[in-house]
Amino acid sequence: MLFFLETTISGLMSGVMYALVALGFVLIYKASGVFNFAQGVMALFAGLTLAGLMERFGLPAWLAILATVAVMTVLAVAIERVVLRPLVGQPHIILFMATIGLAYVLEGAGDLIWGSDVKVLEIGLPQGASDLLLDKYGLYVEKLEAVAAVTAAVLVAALAFFFQKTKVGRALRAVADDHQAALSVGINLNTIWVIVWAVAGVVALVAGIMWGAKSGIQFSLSLIALKALPVLMLGGFESVAGAIVGGIIIGIGEKLAEVYVGPFVGGAIESWFAYVLALIFLLFRPQGLFGERIIERV
Amino acid sequence: MFYREAGQFKTSYAADQAIFPIAQDRWFIAALLAVAYVVVPLTADEYWFQALLIPFLVYSVAAIGLNILTGYCGQLSLGTGGFMAVGAYASYKLMTAFPELNLIVVFLLSGLITAAVGVLFGIPSLRIKGFYLAVATLAAQFFLVWLFNKVPWFYNYSATGQITVPEAALFGITLTGPAASPVAKYLFVLATVTALALFAKNLARSRTGRCWMAIRDMDIAAEIIGIRPLATKLTAFAVSSFYVGIAGALMFAVWLGSAEPTEAFNIDKSFLVLFMIIIGGLGTILGSFFGAAFMVVMPIALKNLMVDALGFSTGVAEHVQIMLMGALIVFFLIVEPHGMARLWQIGKEKLRLWPFPY
Numbered sequence: 238m239l240f241f242l243e244t245t246i247s248g249l250m251s252g253v254m255y256a257l258v259a260l261g262f263v264l265i266y267k268a269s270g271v272f273n274f275a276q277g278v279m280a281l282f283a284g285l286t287l288a289g290l291m292e293r294f295g296l297p298a299w300l301a302i303l304a305t306v307a308v309m310t311v312l313a314v315a316i317e318r319v320v321l322r323p324l325v326g327q328p329h330i331i332l333f334m335a336t337i338g339l340a341y342v343l344e345g346a347g348d349l350i351w352g353s354d355v356k357v358l359e360i361g362l363p364q365g366a367s368d369l370l371l372d373k374y375g376l377y378v379e380k381l382e383a384v385a386a387v388t389a390a391v392l393v394a395a396l397a398f399f400f401q402k403t404k405v406g407r408a409l410r411a412v413a414d415d416h417q418a419a420l421s422v423g424i425n426l427n428t429i430w431v432i433v434w435a436v437a438g439v440v441a442l443v444a445g446i447m448w449g450a451k452s453g454i455q456f457s458l459s460l461i462a463l464k465a466l467p468v469l470m471l472g473g474f475e476s477v478a479g480a481i482v483g484g485i486i487i488g489i490g491e492k493l494a495e496v497y498v499g500p501f502v503g504g505a506i507e508s509w510f511a512y513v514l515a516l517i518f519l520l521f522r523p524q525g526l527f528g529e530r531i532i533e534r535v
Numbered sequence: 536m537f538y539r540e541a542g543q544f545k546t547s548y549a550a551d552q553a554i555f556p557i558a559q560d561r562w563f564i565a566a567l568l569a570v571a572y573v574v575v576p577l578t579a580d581e582y583w584f585q586a587l588l589i590p591f592l593v594y595s596v597a598a599i600g601l602n603i604l605t606g607y608c609g610q611l612s613l614g615t616g617g618f619m620a621v622g623a624y625a626s627y628k629l630m631t632a633f634p635e636l637n638l639i640v641v642f643l644l645s646g647l648i649t650a651a652v653g654v655l656f657g658i659p660s661l662r663i664k665g666f667y668l669a670v671a672t673l674a675a676q677f678f679l680v681w682l683f684n685k686v687p688w689f690y691n692y693s694a695t696g697q698i699t700v701p702e703a704a705l706f707g708i709t710l711t712g713p714a715a716s717p718v719a720k721y722l723f724v725l726a727t728v729t730a731l732a733l734f735a736k737n738l739a740r741s742r743t744g745r746c747w748m749a750i751r752d753m754d755i756a757a758e759i760i761g762i763r764p765l766a767t768k769l770t771a772f773a774v775s776s777f778y779v780g781i782a783g784a785l786m787f788a789v790w791l792g793s794a795e796p797t798e799a800f801n802i803d804k805s806f807l808v809l810f811m812i813i814i815g816g817l818g819t820i821l822g823s824f825f826g827a828a829f830m831v832v833m834p835i836a837l838k839n840l841m842v843d844a845l846g847f848s849t850g851v852a853e854h855v856q857i858m859l860m861g862a863l864i865v866f867f868l869i870v871e872p873h874g875m876a877r878l879w880q881i882g883k884e885k886l887r888l889w890p891f892p893y
Binding site: 272319320323324327328329331333334335337338339340341342343344345346348349353463466467469470474505506508509512513515516519520523525 | 547609630659662663664665666667669670671673674677678680682684687802806813850851854855856857858859860861862863864865868869872
């Protein structure tokens with residue numbers, strides 16, 4: 238029973254981590270209709286920049302974080318100028334493929350600038366097991382993962398407020414519905430895109446910090462993005478809540494399946510379990526748990 | 536001037552509907568084939584065959600396959616690597632279980648097996664569309680690679696987990712294994728590619744191909760005018776996987792000789808083939824060749840330039856290559872969304888008027 242509980246909690250926590258990356262996806266999709274494949278690489282890039290700044294220039298953590306936020310903002314402006322602006326009004330699938338290209342550019346650039354070796358990220362986040370739970374109930378819970386869960390919760394609350402209650406949030410949703418219609422009612426598409434990519438960059442930075450503190454900053458971080466995709470499918474692309482719920486379902490399901498089913502089929506089913514789970518789920522509900530119903534007409 | 540078609544009159548429907556209705560195109564293709572079948576085998580050395588020509592031809596088949604699904608039918612797939620693995624493992628199992636089987640039959644069967652697997656993973660495409668489907672095909676990618684890694688039956692319980700091609704011959708000429716001569720391999724792959732490309736070109740011009748394009752352009756409208764979406768999408772998945780499966784089988788049996796699923800058929804392969812069709816041109820057979828040629832030659836050229844000529848380290852060259860590949864994708868999507876095939880077409884139109892532009 239205790240083992241089951243520990244597995245569940247560890248699944249829950251890694252689910253929150255997936256959700257953090259998935260959040261960045263949802264944000265950009267919700268606000269611009271662009272399915273940003275580069276989100277995982279953005280997390281890697283942000284993490285690399287942060288670690289690189291601290292390592293090479295010896296900046297203190299808070300300054301390095303501020304500098305990285307600035308870098309991500311500049312990056313957002315550059316992406317808007319170079320990639321998105323010429324592609325206004327193109328089919329979504331074209332924009333998606335452009336972000337695949339973007340992912341490769343960022344990956345190459347990050348490695349080129351900061352080197353491709355594994356970097357340790359030391360910015361003073363708590364490490365190790367939580368003593369209280371361990372002593373009292375014999376439960377092993379990582380402090381870092383608890384911090385990540387709280388951070389994710391705060392981020393989600395802030396984003397939900399931003400989308401529902403602010404004027405910019407409403408403009409973002411209008412852009413997502415139809416680029417050209419939004420342009421014609423006087424929404425400045427370029428500003429919106431810069432804002433949303435910058436915010437997504439910051440979310441990527443948070444995800445990068447959390448994953449980086451857990452297992453070092455390395456290339457595998459960008460593969461986390463591939464884990465975030467089934468989370469999105471399950472939760473629905475437009476839903477912030479969906480990213481969280483989907484992340485938790487995938488995280489727990491994956492850990493439980495690995496521990497209880499894995500041994501019978503040769504193990505390492507974590508690599509595809511999430512996808513197959515999401516695929517089967519989609520057969521019954523094609524728009525995901527919280528996705529908007531797709532109504533199509535000619 | 537070179538492309539003036541004045542005076543070429545078509546006097547029958549067959550002539551009007553020919554694949555190459557213009558005489559210059561026919562001569563060009565005939566010359567190209569003559570070079571490929573006669574001049575190249577006489578002049579190229581082993582490095583050219585193994586590093587450039589055979590990979591180019593193998594990837595062309597894969598690119599045609601993905602282009603049928605994504606370019607013609609509009610179903611984005613990221614599972615190409617997984618389907619190539621199916622073709623490779625199918626050919627391996629067939630060749631080891633039935634050593635007497637004719638090689639052509641082996642490759643055709645591998646393609647058919649892959650087609651069946653492709654249809655299986657294509658079934659959700661009726662309900663799932665766009666991005667959701669792209670992500671769903673990733674399920675195929677990861678699941679298939681895992682399967683070939685974990686189930687020992689697929690690699691005949693070999694200790695390394697690798698598959699190595701047994702020696703096989705066609706009409707008395709050894710084609711697979713280390714004893715095969717590069718020229719024989721090249722000619723075999725070239726013949727396969729010629730046949731498959733011709734078939735794909737004709738299929739795309741037929742009723743089937745038109746149905747694919749109708750579904751791609753607007754699926755609901757296509758359904759209303761009487762095209763059955765499920766049947767059309769599934770044929771696209773089947774034909775596409777057939778090509779990709781044969782590409783995988785050729786890659787393993789003829790080009791590489793041995794393979795290991797996590798190395799040879801990982802997700803990077805899926806993206807590589809996707810990039811080929813974007814850069815080459817979505818929805819054209821010609822573009823698949825352009826894209827494959829470009830993506831095979833580019834890394835080698837870049838490595839020669841950066842490492843050998845300019846003295847950078849291989850690591851730096853690799854990062855630059857990744858960056859350049861991504862930048863090219865974005866560049867092509869913005870500047871010429873129809874890829875190099877469209878550039879070729881524009882070039883031909885300019886040649887028609889040359890030297891007077893108006």
